[in-house]
Amino acid sequence: MAQLHFQLQHTDKDSSARAGMITTDHGTIQTPIFMPVGTAGSVKAVTQAQLENEVKAQIILGNTYHLYLRPGLEVLEKAGGLHQFNQWKHPVLTDSGGFQVFSLAGTRKIKEEGVTFASHIDGSKHLFTPERVMDIQRSIGGDIIMAFDECPPGGSEYEYARKSLDLTHRWLDRCFTQFNQTPDKYGYTQNLFPIVQGATYKDLRKESCEYVSEKNAPGNAIGGLSVGEPEDKMYEICDWCCQHLPKEKPRYLMGVGTPWNILECIGMGIDMFDCVMPTRNGRNAMLFTTEGVINIDNKKWEFDYSPIDAGLPNPMSHLYSKAYLRHLFKSGELLALTIASVHNLAFYLWLVGEARKQIIAGTYNAWKNQMIVKLKNRL
């Protein structure tokens, strides 16, 4: 069993896009990659067989905050970790719970020690410290686990962002200390990724990139983007961070984003993405397709018997028609949520797979610029 390894296979000549391969104890991941979000140990409305066979997911996320509250660590530990519990045999990444504590939990208080918060389920009080969050992620058993950080709200003032970043860096040290003192729990190697913060301030972001890089972790993440700042600013900061993070490690942009966000950020050198958008928007009848964006509950699809997306390789997007999926949404059928979620995820995985092919072929930049226009098209 070995630490996560990243092999950089190809770098685009006209952009900073890269193709690579991540090796973990639960298998390999071809980058760039999109990671479906399985918040409470399940990618919503999608079976694990559908993730494998339709979506072709290579790694999925679990949310530490949710899994810690429910089913709780005892259930996960006795199961032998999340892979055993939910029967997903490929790599898993868990976030640190930081983002959820700040976005979902009730009354919370940030102290040097950590964050106290009230569960959104039953109001019970909890304390997350960097050490505790390492222990929790050890128990959940992700192949990649994330540092516990403070996520300043979008549009934070410089002074707040400065103080927050200093705290995040002190917490980062404590995360690594605790991580290095504790053994892997289930016989395979877990890998801690630090997170770059610093809001929209380039000096803070550069400082954070340098601080994070010094940890010499097997991969690095960029957090605190796509939290309300303008899209141009997100691109600017993402690009800036990529320039200041080591080339030889995978770069993970957390919580981003639309298909065109993903293509732009691949062009900047991002290797890993996660986002709830394909599943959440799918459940709200919004489909991303190879021809553009579709609101499938729109009346215009009532008699459209063409496949949901003939441009995708997965069976489900070919089998069912737009008219049938529209009918399922209008009728409130649960199958609508499954089909739309599987389709959107299959689209995201197809998209990063195509990006990879284009990078290897040396045609990424031209392809990306054409593709973005097409994908933004409202059908």
Added chain:
Amino acid sequence: MAQLHFQLQHTDKDSSARAGMITTDHGTIQTPIFMPVGTAGSVKAVTQAQLENEVKAQIILGNTYHLYLRPGLEVLEKAGGLHQFNQWKHPVLTDSGGFQVFSLAGTRKIKEEGVTFASHIDGSKHLFTPERVMDIQRSIGGDIIMAFDECPPGGSEYEYARKSLDLTHRWLDRCFTQFNQTPDKYGYTQNLFPIVQGATYKDLRKESCEYVSEKNAPGNAIGGLSVGEPEDKMYEICDWCCQHLPKEKPRYLMGVGTPWNILECIGMGIDMFDCVMPTRNGRNAMLFTTEGVINIDNKKWEFDYSPIDAGLPNPMSHLYSKAYLRHLFKSGELLALTIASVHNLAFYLWLVGEARKQIIAGTYNAWKNQMIVKLKNRL
């Protein structure tokens, strides 16, 4: 393309149970069979691939009332019928909408001509006549379609049941007249099954069986049971009807029931069943298993990592543990509804398949009596 054919393959020596094979233009059905209910063109929370590969369904139902209201006949006709619309390539049975008009619709009025009712979706007014219901089912395109009948409420007085039965028989004549005057719509043969009514009155049921038998239809159904009468009365009437319906035609008991109901009624000579119970109860965390009944959201399953049901052949009931499924229900995850629905349907299909094997082996009655005790067990 040919009329539905029933081949009686084996009759049990100790009971009236039979094993047979129904041949339709969309393939064969081995009886006894359970038919999952796909109300609005979808078996709730289950994909068509799961119906084929996990559940091993051989025929599914569609509800005429629901499909007529939504997506509506124009959408179904232009699709080329329900098989094309929902991509279920095996046989389909549609009910007549009678039961739903009486149980779901708003203000309704029964006249000699037919029934006027208000849609439960938008309150719009509609008229179902025997002729209209034949035309609607022609448009939906079921391989087996059902006569339009009046369903008297459970516990109806004799006088009401008498009048209702007479009306149902007059409507039956009109159904056959209209059916025989109209061509198949999509190139394959549709088959009209008449329905025996008569509430809990043996003389009415006998009269209805005789009336229905004279139609010489390719199959016959028993309606108006499991509508509130005591279980013993249901069994008594079902047995009585089986004795008065032709042996050489498949017998379909509509809307029944629990696993033990099904085993008892197979013993009386019923060949076909449908019921929403496996899917509806599944969505409410109630599982039928080879060991008995489970309320999977109960705390006792929190740490039970054994498979949902190791006694079933389908992958999903083996792959996921009771603890995981319980967690999904407690967390409100949509995947819970899919797993529970697939499991319960796979159980029902396994059960009728086992019954068939036992009938062929000549051991049905002894097996059934043991099995019923086991299946009723509350785990």
